[in-house]
């Protein structure tokens with residue numbers, strides 16, 4: 001069983017992960033509209049990962065006989081000034097998620113819910129990777145100037161890739 005406070009916080013986190021899914025899916029659609037299909041595929045993959053995160057939390061709540069109470073999602077942004085602006089938005093979102101996960105761990109600790117603390121460690125570790133991957137893509141975009149041939153090449157590199165590895169650069173090319 002979960003305490004009500006822990007359950008409520010888990011439900012809020014499910015909504016946040018679904019919100020990330022929604023935002024990144026909107027970004028993927030925008031990249032498609034901009035004819036940046038590599039970025040679109042990469043972002044869509046990230047969106048799908050957020051759905052997996054939400055479902056991990058969802059299943060944990062249910063396994064502990066808690067109740068999953070889904071909340072309305074805010075409408076995502078649908079337009080960005082540039083690919084860099086979109087990725088900076090994604091990075092800000094990841095940092096917000098990291099803070100929320102940290103707060104959730106703290107709450108679980110205060111409520112002495114060791115199972116929740118143990119379960120959440122995966123999310124703590126995952127956020128390190130999530131921030132790193134988006135940050136690397138931002139650094140690459142800054143380096144190439146967010147336009148022209150460099151952008152074309154980076155898009156080509158991301159095209160067809162589904163892994164976060166692709167954003168890191170050529171060393172992880174599949």
Ligand SMILES: [Fe+2]
Pocket residue numbers: 017020049050053097
């Ligand atoms: Fe997530």
Ligand SMILES: [Fe+2]
Pocket residue numbers: 020050094097130
């Ligand atoms: Fe994420």
